[in-house]
Amino acid sequence: xxxxALITGATAGIGEACAHVFAREGYNLILTGRREDRLNKVxxxxxxxxxxxxxxxSFDVRNRAEVIENxxxxxxxWKNVDVLVNNAGLSQGLDPIQxxxxxxxxxxxxxxxxxxxxxxxVVSNWMIDNGKGHIINLGSIAGKEVxxxxxxxxxxxxxxxxxxxxxxxxxxxxxxxxTAVHPGxxxxxxxxxxxxxxxxRAKKVYDGFEPLIAQDIAETIWFVASRPAHVNINDLVIMxxxxxxxxxxxxx
Ligand SMILES: NC(=O)c1ccc[n+]([C@@H]2O[C@H](COP(=O)([O-])OP(=O)(O)OC[C@H]3O[C@@H](n4cnc5c(N)ncnc54)[C@H](OP(=O)(O)O)[C@@H]3O)[C@@H](O)[C@H]2O)c1
Numbered sequence: 345x346x347x348x349a350l351i352t353g354a355t356a357g358i359g360e361a362c363a364h365v366f367a368r369e370g371y372n373l374i375l376t377g378r379r380e381d382r383l384n385k386v387x388x389x390x391x392x393x394x395x396x397x398x399x400x401x402s403f404d405v406r407n408r409a410e411v412i413e414n415x416x417x418x419x420x421x422w423k424n425v426d427v428l429v430n431n432a433g434l435s436q437g438l439d440p441i442q443x444x445x446x447x448x449x450x451x452x453x454x455x456x457x458x459x460x461x462x463x464x465x466v467v468s469n470w471m472i473d474n475g476k477g478h479i480i481n482l483g484s485i486a487g488k489e490v491x492x493x494x495x496x497x498x499x500x501x502x503x504x505x506x507x508x509x510x511x512x513x514x515x516x517x518x519x520x521x522x523t524a525v526h527p528g529x530x531x532x533x534x535x536x537x538x539x540x541x542x543x544x545r546a547k548k549v550y551d552g553f554e555p556l557i558a559q560d561i562a563e564t565i566w567f568v569a570s571r572p573a574h575v576n577i578n579d580l581v582i583m584x585x586x587x588x589x590x591x592x593x594x595x596x
Pocket of ligand 1: 352355357359377379380404431432433435482484485526527528530531532535537558
């Protein structure tokens, strides 16, 4: 029986790249994201290319009832999840705290913290029942440092960092591995989402240096997931060579 990876936010960026890498490695996949058409395209492409089984489930991780219902509806054999990649997440806005949009704050908190928790609660119980599993949480360098105007996004990723440590401690007796991967600048749809569709502004984020691409992170996540069962990588920070901190990027 093939292994199973559940990847949240697989319609774009890092999540989509992870789906490709895990399919290439022969995993059957459960892919989630809100944009159903994109999710179905990724699913059927991977099914054709790698001959793996793919279940696509379109739901919003912020909606607690939807998360629980959708995941619980999976047939028993699909609950045998080996790897959960908690990837769905976003940033909204880049404003000083006094000017921040409270709706943006709530979107980030609801997605990056609460959504991750809803999914993890369900899947960690499956992993306990199955006696195995690996949870890989997408943090960020925004979870390791705080940069001007990053306030709430940084707070949500600091929360992911704390939850990663908490999960690792709580799931220790069950032999479940827990890892956080913290990327620096990765060129995906992330900045376009942060700037609400302003492509020009998003593009400038990556001007003058070579950022990471989603594939770099997906291959790193695969490295983490493919270590021998007795090895757990707790925490992994990965940046472009041209980046030293969130605000120190060497641009030509
Ligand atoms: N790019 C970077 O520089 C960077 C750096 C550090 C950390 N990260 C983290 O890496 C993760 C992936 O980001 P990315 O760069 O790949 O961004 P992206 O290209 O914008 O992809 C984000 C993914 O998350 C999904 N998502 C967002 N909100 C969701 C919701 N409410 N419910 C379900 N799915 C949702 C999106 O799917 P739908 O829109 O279809 O729902 C999409 O598939 C995030 O957690 C992000 O914080 C990114």
